[in-house]
Amino acid sequence: MQIPFSPPYIDQGVVDEVVDTLKTNWITTGPKVIAMEKEIVKLTSTKAAICVNSWTSGAILMLKWFGIKPGDEVIIPAYTYCATALSVLHCGATPVMVDINRDFCIDPEAVYKAITPKTKAIFAVDIAGWPCDYSKLMEIINRRGVKKLFRAESLKQTVLNRILLIADAAHSLGAKTNGHAAALESDVAIFSFHAVKNVTTAEGGCICLNLPGNFDIDAEYKYLKMYTLNGQNKNALEKAKGGGWRYDILFQGLKINMPDICAAIGLAQIKKYETLLLPMRKAIALKYKKAFEDFEVFELPPLFDHKRESSYHLFPLRIKNITEQQRDQIIDDIVSKEVVVNVHFVPLPMLTCFKNLGYSIHDFPMSYNQYSREISLPIYPQLSDAKIEFIVSTVINAVKNAMASKIEKKEKIEIAF
Numbered sequence: 375m376q377i378p379f380s381p382p383y384i385d386q387g388v389v390d391e392v393v394d395t396l397k398t399n400w401i402t403t404g405p406k407v408i409a410m411e412k413e414i415v416k417l418t419s420t421k422a423a424i425c426v427n428s429w430t431s432g433a434i435l436m437l438k439w440f441g442i443k444p445g446d447e448v449i450i451p452a453y454t455y456c457a458t459a460l461s462v463l464h465c466g467a468t469p470v471m472v473d474i475n476r477d478f479c480i481d482p483e484a485v486y487k488a489i490t491p492k493t494k495a496i497f498a499v500d501i502a503g504w505p506c507d508y509s510k511l512m513e514i515i516n517r518r519g520v521k522k523l524f525r526a527e528s529l530k531q532t533v534l535n536r537i538l539l540i541a542d543a544a545h546s547l548g549a550k551t552n553g554h555a556a557a558l559e560s561d562v563a564i565f566s567f568h569a570v571k572n573v574t575t576a577e578g579g580c581i582c583l584n585l586p587g588n589f590d591i592d593a594e595y596k597y598l599k600m601y602t603l604n605g606q607n608k609n610a611l612e613k614a615k616g617g618g619w620r621y622d623i624l625f626q627g628l629k630i631n632m633p634d635i636c637a638a639i640g641l642a643q644i645k646k647y648e649t650l651l652l653p654m655r656k657a658i659a660l661k662y663k664k665a666f667e668d669f670e671v672f673e674l675p676p677l678f679d680h681k682r683e684s685s686y687h688l689f690p691l692r693i694k695n696i697t698e699q700q701r702d703q704i705i706d707d708i709v710s711k712e713v714v715v716n717v718h719f720v721p722l723p724m725l726t727c728f729k730n731l732g733y734s735i736h737d738f739p740m741s742y743n744q745y746s747r748e749i750s751l752p753i754y755p756q757l758s759d760a761k762i763e764f765i766v767s768t769v770i771n772a773v774k775n776a777m778a779s780k781i782e783k784k785e786k787i788e789i790a791f
C-alpha cells in the first residue's frame with residue numbers, strides 16, 4: 375500500500391479558487407492575499423497578518439524590522455529546521471543554540487542561561503504543532519535583571535525595550551494555549567504555508583503581529599507590506615490603475631510578497647481549516663495514540679494537556695531505548711512497505727553548515743536523544759482508516775524486527791498520558 379508522507383490538500387474548492395484568480399487576470403499580490411490575511415486574523419485573533427512568500431523570508435523580514443545586525447545574538451533551539459538559524463545568519467547575527475526539553479520545546483532555563491547583553495530576540499519553535507511555554511519565556515524576558523541587560527540599538531528596539539519573542543509557528547496554525555490561538559502568546563508568530571504544512575499556498579508564509587500596545591499596528595502593517603515590496607510606496611495593483619505610474623522607493627526593502635495565485639490555494643483551505651481539516655488531523659492523531667499507547671516501547675508526542683493543544687501537524691513517535699542505527703533500520707523496514715515516514719528534525723549541529731560554524735551535537739544531549747529515537751508518521755486529512763491501520767501494523771512489525779524480540783503490551787494499570 376503506497377502511502378505518501380504529506381501530500382497537499384487539493385480539492386475542488388482549491389481548484390475553483392485558483393481558476394477564479396486566473397480568470398480575473400490579476401495573479402500577483404492583490405485581493406486574494408488580502409482575503410487570506412483576513413482569514414488568518416480571524417483564525418488567530420492576532421492584531422495583523424502579513425503574507426509573504428515563505429516562512430524564511432518572513433523571519434528575515436522581522437529580524438531586519440527589529441534592527442538585528444552583525445554582533446547581535448538570537449537564541450534558538452538546536453532542534454529545528456535549518457531556516458530558524460539561517461534567517462539569523464542572513465542578518466549577519468549569531469544564532470545561539472540551546473537544548474530542548476523532552477516535549478521538543480526550547481528549554482526556558484537554558485534560554486535564561488544563554489542571555490547576554492547582545493541578545494536581541496528568541497525564536498521558540500512549536501515542533502509538530504505543540505506550543506512552547508511562552509508564558510515562561512515572557513516571564514524570563516521581563517525579569518528585571520534580563521531587561522537591564524537589554525541594549526536598545528534601533529527604533530523598534532527602543533519602543534519594545536526588551537528581547538523580542540518570536541514564535542516559529544511553521545507547524546502550529548490552529549494550535550491553542552489557554553483556549554486561544556497559541557500565536558497570541560508571543561510578540562510575533564510566523565506561519566509557513568510550504569507544500570507540506572497544514573495549510574499550503576505551495577510556497578508561502580505569514581507574519582502575525584501581537585506587539586504590545588505602544589506599537590501602532592496599522593502603521594507597522596503598512597510599513598511591513600512596503601518592506602515585502604522593495605520599500606515601494608505603491609503596490610502593483612495601485613500602479614496598474616491609470617495615472618498611477620509614478621512611485622517612490624522609500625528604503626531598502628526586500629522582494630518577498632505572496633502572489634494571489636498562491637494565496638488562492640491557501641484561501642480555499644483555510645476557510646475550512648477549523649471546521650474540517652484540523653478536526654480530521656486530530657482524529658488521526660487520536661487513532662495513533664490509541665494504537666500505540668498500550669505498548670511500553672512507544673513514547674507518544676504531546677497532543678494536549680490542561681493548557682495547550684497541538685495543531686497535529688506531525689506525529690513524532692519515539693521508540694524507547696533504541697540507538698540511532700536501530701531507528702534507521704526501523705525506517706528502512708517501514709519504507710520497504712511503501713509507507714513514507716520522516717525524521718523531524720536532524721538537530722542543526724549535525725548538519726555540515728552548522729558544524730563548519732563550530733556547533734557540536736555533544737552540547738545538546740536532549741536534542742540528540744529525541745532525534746535518535748524519532749519517526750514522524752504520515753498525518754493528513756486524506757488518510758483513510760485502512761491506511762492508518764496499515765501504518766500502525768507496519769510500524770509495530772518494524773519495531774519488533776529491529777528489537778529482535780516481542781514487544782510487550784503494558785499491564786492493565788491506567789498510565790496517564
Ligand SMILES: *Cc1c(COP(=O)(O)O)cnc(C)c1O
Nearest residue numbers: 428429430455457544566568578
Ligand atoms: C517548514 C519550516 C520552516 C520554513 O518554512 P518555509 O516556508 O519553507 O521557509 C521553518 N521552521 C520550521 C520549524 C519548519 O518546519
